Amino acid sequence: MSATQLSQSLAPTARAIVSTDTFKHSPALGAALALLGVKGSIPLLHGAQGCTAAAKVKLVNHFLEAIPLATTAMDEVSTVLGGEENIIQAVLALAKKSQPELVGVCSTALTATRGDDLAGAVRLLRKQQPQLAALPICVIESPDFMGGMQEGFAAAVASLLQTFAEPGAIIAGQITIVVGASLAPGDVQEIKDLVEAFGLDALLVPDLADSLDGHFAASASTAVAQGGVTVERLRLAGRSEQIVAIGASVLPAARLLAERCERPLVSFDHLMTLEAVDDLIRLLMQWSGRAVPERYRRQRRQVQDALLDTHFYFGHKQVALALERDLLTGVEAFLRSCGASIAIGLTPQMGDLHQLEQACGDVDLLISSSQASDLAGRMGVSLYRLGFPIVDRLGNGLRVSVGYGGLLNLLIGIGNQLLIDELAVNDFSSA
Amino acid sequence: MVHAPSNRELLNEPACPHNHAVHGHGADAGSQAAGQGRKKAANGCKQKALPGEAQGGCAFDGSLITLVPITDVAHLVHGPIACGGHSWGTRGSLSSGPTLHRHGFTTDLSEHDIIFGAETKLRQAISAIALEHAPAAIFVYATCVTALIGEDIEAVCRAMAQELSLPVIPVHSAGYRGSKNFGNRLGGQALLDHVIGTRDADDDLTPSINIIGEYNIAGELWSIELLLRVLGIKIQAKITGDGRYVDIAAAHCADLNVVICSKALLNVARTMEQRYGIPFIEASFYGSANVSQCLRQIVDYLVDAQVVPLSLIDDCEALIESQTARMKRRLAPYRARLEGKKIVLYTGGVKSWSIIAAAQDLGMQIVATSVRKSTADDQARMRDLLGPEGILMEKGGASEILRVIDATGADMLIAGGRNQYTALKAGIPFLHINQERHHPYAGYQGIVEMAKEIDESMHSPVWEQVRRPAPWEVTA
Numbered sequence A: 001m002s003a004t005q006l007s008q009s010l011a012p013t014a015r016a017i018v019s020t021d022t023f024k025h026s027p028a029l030g031a032a033l034a035l036l037g038v039k040g041s042i043p044l045l046h047g048a049q050g051c052t053a054a055a056k057v058k059l060v061n062h063f064l065e066a067i068p069l070a071t072t073a074m075d076e077v078s079t080v081l082g083g084e085e086n087i088i089q090a091v092l093a094l095a096k097k098s099q100p101e102l103v104g105v106c107s108t109a110l111t112a113t114r115g116d117d118l119a120g121a122v123r124l125l126r127k128q129q130p131q132l133a134a135l136p137i138c139v140i141e142s143p144d145f146m147g148g149m150q151e152g153f154a155a156a157v158a159s160l161l162q163t164f165a166e167p168g169a170i171i172a173g174q175i176t177i178v179v180g181a182s183l184a185p186g187d188v189q190e191i192k193d194l195v196e197a198f199g200l201d202a203l204l205v206p207d208l209a210d211s212l213d214g215h216f217a218a219s220a221s222t223a224v225a226q227g228g229v230t231v232e233r234l235r236l237a238g239r240s241e242q243i244v245a246i247g248a249s250v251l252p253a254a255r256l257l258a259e260r261c262e263r264p265l266v267s268f269d270h271l272m273t274l275e276a277v278d279d280l281i282r283l284l285m286q287w288s289g290r291a292v293p294e295r296y297r298r299q300r301r302q303v304q305d306a307l308l309d310t311h312f313y314f315g316h317k318q319v320a321l322a323l324e325r326d327l328l329t330g331v332e333a334f335l336r337s338c339g340a341s342i343a344i345g346l347t348p349q350m351g352d353l354h355q356l357e358q359a360c361g362d363v364d365l366l367i368s369s370s371q372a373s374d375l376a377g378r379m380g381v382s383l384y385r386l387g388f389p390i391v392d393r394l395g396n397g398l399r400v401s402v403g404y405g406g407l408l409n410l411l412i413g414i415g416n417q418l419l420i421d422e423l424a425v426n427d428f429s430s431a
Numbered sequence B: 001m002v003h004a005p006s007n008r009e010l011l012n013e014p015a016c017p018h019n020h021a022v023h024g025h026g027a028d029a030g031s032q033a034a035g036q037g038r039k040k041a042a043n044g045c046k047q048k049a050l051p052g053e054a055q056g057g058c059a060f061d062g063s064l065i066t067l068v069p070i071t072d073v074a075h076l077v078h079g080p081i082a083c084g085g086h087s088w089g090t091r092g093s094l095s096s097g098p099t100l101h102r103h104g105f106t107t108d109l110s111e112h113d114i115i116f117g118a119e120t121k122l123r124q125a126i127s128a129i130a131l132e133h134a135p136a137a138i139f140v141y142a143t144c145v146t147a148l149i150g151e152d153i154e155a156v157c158r159a160m161a162q163e164l165s166l167p168v169i170p171v172h173s174a175g176y177r178g179s180k181n182f183g184n185r186l187g188g189q190a191l192l193d194h195v196i197g198t199r200d201a202d203d204d205l206t207p208s209i210n211i212i213g214e215y216n217i218a219g220e221l222w223s224i225e226l227l228l229r230v231l232g233i234k235i236q237a238k239i240t241g242d243g244r245y246v247d248i249a250a251a252h253c254a255d256l257n258v259v260i261c262s263k264a265l266l267n268v269a270r271t272m273e274q275r276y277g278i279p280f281i282e283a284s285f286y287g288s289a290n291v292s293q294c295l296r297q298i299v300d301y302l303v304d305a306q307v308v309p310l311s312l313i314d315d316c317e318a319l320i321e322s323q324t325a326r327m328k329r330r331l332a333p334y335r336a337r338l339e340g341k342k343i344v345l346y347t348g349g350v351k352s353w354s355i356i357a358a359a360q361d362l363g364m365q366i367v368a369t370s371v372r373k374s375t376a377d378d379q380a381r382m383r384d385l386l387g388p389e390g391i392l393m394e395k396g397g398a399s400e401i402l403r404v405i406d407a408t409g410a411d412m413l414i415a416g417g418r419n420q421y422t423a424l425k426a427g428i429p430f431l432h433i434n435q436e437r438h439h440p441y442a443g444y445q446g447i448v449e450m451a452k453e454i455d456e457s458m459h460s461p462v463w464e465q466v467r468r469p470a471p472w473e474v475t476a
């Protein structure tokens, strides 16, 4: 059953009434994550303190890194009177305390329901505090009801590009790559390495690789994002030779940039199949005029070998998926390309884990975040962890599941899980 | 905001030392009100966040912490996804039976719900949960948005309780009402208003106590339950770790309330004293001296109240002796390696006492501790425990911690999650104390567990490696 068929088969009333074990996360969390891919930034969530605390705990537990995140600390009084003043106070406090290179103001359900005017507050701040004229600020509408984490992430990417990228003379060899929430820091690094191996200059928006890939920095401050793309470089994002979007969620933002700056755009839904990665490599050859480095030629042959070695275990397997849209698209394509079948593919907008449990019959594997670990236990199947958050496995900042390298990881990782499960069944039946 | 008890009513807590500046006395026996810092202390429970800071959880979060450990109840969050999506399956509050509390139910409000009101949706959600999960009760949590748009959850809960013949409990936990601590108290208030006293205990004859303010993180409550069971003392209600709804509903049938390391739930004990004449004691399960004292206090009280025979005092002493001896035996190898080591402690409020107590068992020295969240009384007690050399850190933040570590030549930092990576990246051994931990530290056995972890961390070979200069770094 495909994802769309399933969404039709889920009783619409049931899902409208109460959500049980949702795997949706707030858009503000997604927006904050995207902002962390900008060097020296601090995300500022405009709402009551709890939204910020909850988002911070989730991000810390997943990445095992210090996560800078601030709140405008709305309380009973400011909620009634209007929160614009809180935004101004918060930005002032941050500018003084942490010398950020970017403040990203994100709305939450509370302040969006109130109808707070974020952009207006920033304009007022600029007027009242001329000394902050040079401080880059961007505004992101990320109220809870706009969707999930992926949507908030995409809204932040759109705001970054809209606020900072300017048209101008083309910078030879520069490629802007706009990535969505499905790409983990390790994925971003993989893409950067690949593009740079062709002698091109990769400008990633946002660039989580540098910021959250878990590298040791003894003396750095943790009050602002430590790595990531600089605002200075963001301003050049519209002057690349090419603009590439990876993930359907950020395609609208990338298209807007391409149109505004009159640059050519190519887009990928994912980079999780041999075919998709081949397509990207072909383009890189074309853009750079260079041959494919030997390392990637070899890696491609390794992928082909792994496909052969693992196809016994993937073949005819039924897999249930609960992931955000972009990642779901990629993982579904990957699994099909290995001969596995999708029993169910759910996005958080389509349903929750409880519905997944009820709708899916016998499956061989579940792929979701660690939120599905109780569910996997009840269903008696293994859980392969992808997505967000993963709090019961290490190395989430380093995981790579795109490009030839990522394909190898997926083939071996998921393949091993399927193999282990098969051996366990055999042990059981021969015992 | 409808029918919700006002913040001022709830903040008025005579038994809470945070309130001493107002009331001047309290149930806390050891309290010697110190002069300085009183004004600040009077507001200790509210802890208002400031714009531009990273702050702790909201009142909603606090209510969840207090109530979600009730295992056979459905916890329904009436609000948008930030509240409902962040709040389930994350805490290590263990159950010995039902696991309904591990599910996250939410109305996940849409824009349409917010504009047109979501009381109907809430009603349907309650029905759907009742039908599908047969919970012992449903707790309905208000959040910022539902309070702002004026959802009358009190009325909905009342109507649905009647319709379903099921307890449906409103919790007025709108996040913007205050801090996590304040939310703990709101959770306690919901139990007082709607749960405790609504049912009688099946067995009212066995001497019993309630444990208040212990959430059974990593199963900590169980080690204490075991000790009490040996003494023939029943726990009527666990409020709330590993709790069951009907047990809490009959909590007023117990002989004594034991409040564990929890200022926030003192209002539950105090109100129960007024309403039902149940006295309460404050105790801690951390550190052998505290555990022994706690057991003695419980037994002494029950003997005085003539609900248990006098001989229980001897039984209790025998138990304490055998447990302490066993603990000392198991602690000896760790003590040899840890004795005299210096610790900087950076963790909030009540947690500090537990660690200070455990450190004493281990012969370790606390050279500095954070007093940012402490009342004047607490600060005075800290001063006593740490001695004149000890540093009471008024300021927070990574740089301050690092400065103090430098100044004291400390061997280790014990901190909560927030500072964990700051400390780790600075190359200092640390032990992580918070709700997400996997090991129980309570009771006699817990001290051995903590010793093991402190030892592992302190003597781990990784610290040397993360400090080692890279081959390309020139060392002078």
Ligand code: SF4
Pocket (backbone or CB within 6 Å): A047, A048, A049, A050, A051, A052, A054, A109, A110, B058, B059, B060, B061, B079, B082, B083, B142, B143, B144, B145, B173, B174, B175, B176
């Ligand atoms: S209750 Fe309010 S502050 Fe707390 S998580 Fe929900 S919206 Fe955020």
